[in-house]
Amino acid sequence: MVWFKRAAAAGYAPADYSLGAMYEAGQGVSADLTQARSHYERAAELGVSAAIQKMGELYRDGHGVPPDPVIAYMWFAVGARMGIPESENALETIKPQCTQGQRQMAEARVNTWVAGHANAMEQKPGRFVYHDSTWVERGPRPSRGPSTPEERAYAILLTRNLEQDPLSLDASAARAWLGTWWDEVPDVVVLPCNVVDAPKHDPYPYGTELYEQITYSEGTFILQNPGTPTDWSAAFLAGVNGALRAYESIIKQKPSDTSAFLDDLRQQRDSGQLPNTISRLVQQRCK
Numbered sequence: 001m002v003w004f005k006r007a008a009a010a011g012y013a014p015a016d017y018s019l020g021a022m023y024e025a026g027q028g029v030s031a032d033l034t035q036a037r038s039h040y041e042r043a044a045e046l047g048v049s050a051a052i053q054k055m056g057e058l059y060r061d062g063h064g065v066p067p068d069p070v071i072a073y074m075w076f077a078v079g080a081r082m083g084i085p086e087s088e089n090a091l092e093t094i095k096p097q098c099t100q101g102q103r104q105m106a107e108a109r110v111n112t113w114v115a116g117h118a119n120a121m122e123q124k125p126g127r128f129v130y131h132d133s134t135w136v137e138r139g140p141r142p143s144r145g146p147s148t149p150e151e152r153a154y155a156i157l158l159t160r161n162l163e164q165d166p167l168s169l170d171a172s173a174a175r176a177w178l179g180t181w182w183d184e185v186p187d188v189v190v191l192p193c194n195v196v197d198a199p200k201h202d203p204y205p206y207g208t209e210l211y212e213q214i215t216y217s218e219g220t221f222i223l224q225n226p227g228t229p230t231d232w233s234a235a236f237l238a239g240v241n242g243a244l245r246a247y248e249s250i251i252k253q254k255p256s257d258t259s260a261f262l263d264d265l266r267q268q269r270d271s272g273q274l275p276n277t278i279s280r281l282v283q284q285r286c287k
């Protein structure tokens with residue numbers, strides 16, 4: 001919670017989205033829908049696609065705020081203009097539920113919002129780009145203490161969510177949190193190793209996401225097996241299995257984004273040959 005608040009205060013919008021989700025769910029803090037909406041709105045103002053969609057849902061459903069179809073329409077329309085598929089679908093659903101006057105009012109608000117949020121409109125769905133020129137820091141960054149049980153549980157939760165849906169609206173925010181947390185936490189170590197890159201380095205649209213997933217899933221294995229020396233062979237295998245689960249989720253949503261190399265790893269997993277292959281790849285690539 002502390003890290004999120006510091007990151008949000010520094011202008012890192014996905015942290016505000018995460019704070020909103022924590023307040024909404026009562027995760028690590030008492031549930032507070034007013035605080036949740038406030039953090040979601042701050043993230044939306046900076047262009048976090050998941051937060052923009054969430055704002056529309058809050059006002060559409062009257063969750064923590066009075067139902068307001070005009071405001072809901074506005075947020076869905078903003079998301080649609082940014083190319084957020086969920087917002088495009090929600091906008092088409094809510095349009096017939098609004099009067100012509102409500103639609104006109106909402107569109108006017110959308111135009112005003114878009115004109116005043118040029119940087120936010122440059123963000124891409126699911127991929128928040130942090131403009132670090134807004135970060136002002138003086139002196140060395142203070143070292144942080146050991147990880148807390150709440151942080152470790154949250155890291156595992158985010159990792160499992162990414163395995164199940166690596167293309168979700170909040171996936172970018174989850175990766176940002178996990179990447180920073182694993183970089184900074186002093187008491188647990190992960191060893192990144194890209195064993196999902198094809199031997200000839202054939203480009204894959206989600207190669208970076210799957211490489212990161214190896215590290216996060218490897219880390220989850222380590223977090224779930226505390227108190228014993230790390231079995232790195234098992235940890236790397238867990239990392240690759242996590243990346244393959246994420247890959248399978250990707251190709252369910254985008255059937256054309258397949259990889260012959262990853263499909264071969266899936267076949268080896270199913271036939272029980274994957275441990276030997278991963279051991280060999282780790283020796284070759286990550287000595």
